[in-house]
Amino acid sequence: MPIQHPSFGTLADDRVIIFDTTLRDGEQSPGFSMNLEEKLRMAEALAELGADVLEAGFPIASPGDFDSVRSIADRFSKDGPVICGLARSAPQDILRAAEAVKSAARPRIHTFLSTSPLHMRVKLRMSPDEVLQAVADSVALARNHVADVEWSAEDGSRTDPDFLCRCVEAAIKAGATTINVPDTVGYALPEDLARIFTMLRERVPGADGVVFSTHNHNDLGLAVANTLAAIRAGARQVECTINGIGERAGNASLEEVAMALRTRQDTVGMRSGVVTPNILRTSRLLATITGFDVQPNKAIVGRNAFAHESGIHQDGMLKDRGTYEIMTPESVGWTNSSLVMGKHSGRAAFRDKLKALGYEVGDNQLNDAFRRFKDIADRKKVVYDEDIVALVDDEILRTHDRIKLTGLTVASGLHTRPMATLKLEIDGEEQEGMAVGDGAVDATFNALRAAFPHEAGLRLYAVQSVTGGTDAQARVTVRLEEGGKLVDGQGSDTDTIIASARAYVHALNKLLVKRERTAPADYAPATQASGAHSSAA
Template identity: 50%
Template sequence: MKLEKIEIFDTTLRDGEQVPGCKLNAEQKLVIAQKLDDLGVDIIEAGFPISSPGDFHSVSEIAKIVRSAKVCALSRAHKKDIESAAQALKYAKKPRIHTGIGTSESHIKFKFNSTPEEIIERACEAVTYAKSFVDDVEFYAEDAGRTDNAFLAKVCQEVIKAGATVLNIPDTTGYCLPEEYGKKIKYLKDHVQGIDNVVLSTHCHNDLGLATANSIAGAVNGARQIECTINGIGERAGNTALEEVVMIFKQHQHLNFTTDINSRMLTELSLLTSEMMGMLVQPNKAIVGSNAFAHSSGIHQDGVIKNRETYEIINPEDVGVNKSSIVLTARSGRSALAYRFKNIGFDVTKNELDTLYVEFLKIADRKKEVNNDDLNLMMTAFAQTANYEHR
C-alpha cells in the first residue's frame, strides 16, 4: 500500500520562540530556518510579523533564503496583522498567511466579549482579506480542543467558503485525550462540506504530556499536516515534538504515513536549537535526549551488546547518533565492563574480568559513572600485580 504523506509544519521559530528566555536574534533564526529547509520540513512558520519590528525583519529575511519549504507568517484576525504578514512574506517563493480567532465558549465570552455569529463573521473576513494577498491561507480555530464540535464544524465550513486552504485545529491548552481529539478531527471530516478540498492540521500542546499522541490520533482520523517544534519546545509545557512524530511514522509503517524529513539530521538540529535558545534538552527526552540510546543496567547492556534490537527499536544512526552508549555504573555487569575494556584496547580473559569486576564495583559505588580514565588506571594497577600482557 502506498504511504500517505503527512506535511510537517515547523513552528520552532514562532511558537517555540515564545518560551521565556528563548529569544533568538535574526542571524540565529536564519541559521535554524536554513537547517529546517535542509531537514525537509514542508512549512516553516517564521514568526509573527506584527508583534515587533525585529520579528517582521526576521520573517522577511527568512522568506528570502528558504528554497523548498513554504514560509508562513502568523496573524490575528485583524487587517493590520494580515497586512504586516503579507508584507513580510513579500520575497517568499511559497508564502502562507496563518490567521485565525478563538472559537471556544471561553474565548468567545471572556476573551472577545462577543457572540458565535460575530466570531464566524470575523473569521471569514480575516480569511478573505488574507486571500487577497496570497493563495495559501491557513485558518486556526484557537482553543478548538475545547470548542463544541458542531460549532467548530460550522466555523470550518464558512472559512472554507471564504478561501481557506488549511484548517488548523489546535488543542491550545493541551486538554484533549487522544481518543477525544481524534474523534474531533473525524467529526470535521464527516460533517464539513468541502473538507476534502482543504488540509486538516493538528497543533497540539503538551500540558498533559499528550501532544504527540494527540497529533498521531489526528493523523489517523484525517489530518494531513502536523504542527510541531524541534525538541517539543513551546508555550508552557511545549508543543508536539517534530522528532517524535517523524520517528513514530518510521517505526509504525502500518499507519501508512510518511514524511519528507531527513531523520539523520534530527540530533544535529536538536543540539543546534538547544544551544541557540539556551534551553537544555532533558536527558530522557525521546529520540534526541542524551540518554535515548544509553544503557547502564547490566541486563540491558548484555542484551544490547549481543543484539542492539533487544532493547532499541530505533537504530541510533537513523537519527544521527553514531552508536549506542554503554555507560558503566554500579548497575553494570561483567559483559559491559569487558565491552568497554575492549573498546580502549584491553582484551581480558574471564578470570581476569572476575578480578577486575570486584575492583570496578568499588569504584562504581563511589562514582556516578566509571569513565575510560578510571578503566585505564584499573588496568595499570592490575597489570602491575597480575602480570597482564596487553592483547
C-alpha cells in the first residue's frame, strides 16, 4: 500500500527519496567548511540535481549554522526540496531547529538519539527506559512545530534488535513520519542492513505508515552496497552526499546510488528523481567550493571513470561501447571537450558556453569571467571546456571572499634568490607583501604571510594540469592547518605561480570561515549528553 507522507503526498511504491546531507554531514569533514554563499550555491545545485530533501545544517551548533539553515529555508518554494534541520533530543536543539526551518515551504526537523548499548552507557549515561522516554518526548516536541519529523537511532546497526523495535515504535507513536536507522560507524554488512529493515517492517506496529531511511558510512567501503541492501529490504529514503564526503571515510555517494538504481533497475526495481546529466557539474562544483578533488578512479565522476587504455578494451569500445561501459558518459554529464572558444569569441558566445556548462551568471560575474577568459585565450592556442570551468569557478565562487589576490610579481632565475611582491585586498583594504624564498612558490607564499600574517602551516602543495599541452592551465591544491583544523584551497591559471597564489588565498578564506564559527552551545541536558556534531543522522 502506498505511504502517505506530509511532504510528498502519496509515495509511489517504486520511488526512493534522495535525502542529501552534503551541507550537514558532508561539511563536518575536516577541511570541508563552506561559507554562507557557498552553501546557498550548493543548495541550488542540489535542488537542480533533483535531491528531494536537503539537510541544510545543525542549527544549534553555531550562529553560522543557524543562519545557513534559515537562509536555505528562505530560498525554495513548494516546488523545491524539503529543507531539514538536525537536532539532538534536547528541547533547546529542537526549538532552535524549528526556528531555523520555519520559513521553509516544506520544513522538516530531524532529531536523533543513540540507542546502542555502548553509546547509551558511555556517551549518554542513560538507561534504556530513559532513552525510550527521550525518543517519545523529542519527537512529540518536534511535531508541535512541523508536520514532517524524522527520527534517527544513532548507532542503530549496533543496537539490540528488540530495543531498536521498541524505540522505533515509540517514535512512530509520537508522530515521526520518517524513521532512519544509520550505520553510524560503518560497521554493518549488506545482510545486516537487510535483516534490520525487514525486521522493523514486520515487527513494529505502524511501520507500514512511515518512510524508512538508511544512512550508511563508508568505513569498510560498504556504504553504497549497504544502501542498496536497505532499499531492497524496504527502505524508501537514502541519506547520501555528493562525492561521498562526510565524517571519517564519508557517506554513501549520491551519484553512485543514483546510477546504481538507474543502471540496475532490472534487479533493484526502484527509481529516484535525480537528474543524472547534472551529476558531474554538481560534483565539480563541490570540489571547487571545498578544494577537494575526487580521486581519478572514483566511480561515476572520477576523470578515469570512462577512460580506456587497455588495447583489448579499446578494441571492444571501437566495436560497441557496451562491451566495456554499463552507462554512457553523457548520462552523468561527461562531454567531449569543445575547441570552438578562442580569443576571437565574443561575450554572447561565452555566455552561451557558460549556460551549456551549467552556469547561470549575472552581468557583473559575466564581465569578470569574460575578462579572465580573454586573458587565458590570449595565452593559449585553444580553450577547452575544462579551462572555462576552472576559470569560472575561480571567478564566480570567489566573489564573496574576504581576501582577494590583486597583484603578483615574481623574480626568479639561476643563481638568483627568488623574490615575490604581491597585493591583497582584505575586507576592502589593500595590503602588500614582499619576501624571498627557496623557490618562486616559496617566495610567493612567504609574501602572502607578510601581507596577511597567520600561523597556519602548509601541509600539502599539489599541482595538476587541467588539460594537456605546455600552455595548459595548472590547478593547484594547497592545504593549511591551524589549531588542528584543516582547510584546502584551489586555484587555476596558465601560470603555475599565479595558480599557487590563488590556491593559497582560497585556503586562507576558508580558514577565516573556520575562525568565525563559534563554539557550539555548551550544555549537557539530561535527555542527551553528547557532542554538538554527530555522524549519526
